Amino acid sequence: MRGPHFLFAAWVLSAMGTFGSLFFSEVMQFAPCTLCWYQRIFMYPLVVTLAVGYACQDPRVYRYSMPLVLLGLIVAVYHNLLFYGVIPASLAPCTQGVSCTEAQLEGFGFVSIPLLSLVGFVCLATLLQLFKNRGTSWALN
Numbered sequence: 001m002r003g004p005h006f007l008f009a010a011w012v013l014s015a016m017g018t019f020g021s022l023f024f025s026e027v028m029q030f031a032p033c034t035l036c037w038y039q040r041i042f043m044y045p046l047v048v049t050l051a052v053g054y055a056c057q058d059p060r061v062y063r064y065s066m067p068l069v070l071l072g073l074i075v076a077v078y079h080n081l082l083f084y085g086v087i088p089a090s091l092a093p094c095t096q097g098v099s100c101t102e103a104q105l106e107g108f109g110f111v112s113i114p115l116l117s118l119v120g121f122v123c124l125a126t127l128l129q130l131f132k133n134r135g136t137s138w139a140l141n
Contacts, residue, residue, distance in 0.1 A: 003130070003131045004054065004057070006127045006128070006130040006131040007054050007128075007131045010065075010127040010128055010131065011046075011050035011051055011054055013120060013124055014043060014046035014047045014050055014124060016120075017043050017046075017117070017120045018040075020116070030113070034093045035075055035078065035082070035093065035114075036079070036113065036114075038072075039072050039075050039079065039117050042071050042072030042075065042121075043068075043072055043120070045068060046068055046069065046124065049061065049064055049068070050065055053065065062131060062132045065128060066125070069121055069124045069125050072117075072121045072124075073118075073122065076114065076120075076121045079114045079117065079118075080114045083112060083114045083115075
């Protein structure tokens with residue numbers, strides 16, 4: 001696969017993450033906690049930056065998208081450590097509203113919303129790194 005294919009895959013993943021989070025909050029009526037909001041702050045702009053980078057064939061898209069991914073990843077790691085009890089709940093920034101440690105959804109007995117976010121940011125970081133490493137040749141040959 002060429003680098004641009006990885007960039008397109010990253011855009012698809014960021015769009016799925018964005019629409020998935022909106023589905024959870026707007027359709028399923030799961031109120032997002034404070035850490036979920038922070039993760040959304042880093043995820044939502046990626047839909048635009050990755051699409052523009054792909055459409056304009058901009059090899060610099062890595063430079064302006066990877067910082068958002070890494071910051072989102074840091075928040076997602078922290079959220080998961082709180083959610084799974086590695087970090088005490090007393091260190092949670094969620095003082096009002098929904099708790100950052102409350103399970104609103106658990107698929108297969110272990111897949112939580114914070115875990116979905118963590119996996120999404122890890123996959124985005126991997127796809128962007130593959131884009132950078134495989135080169136940014138936009139030729140179809």
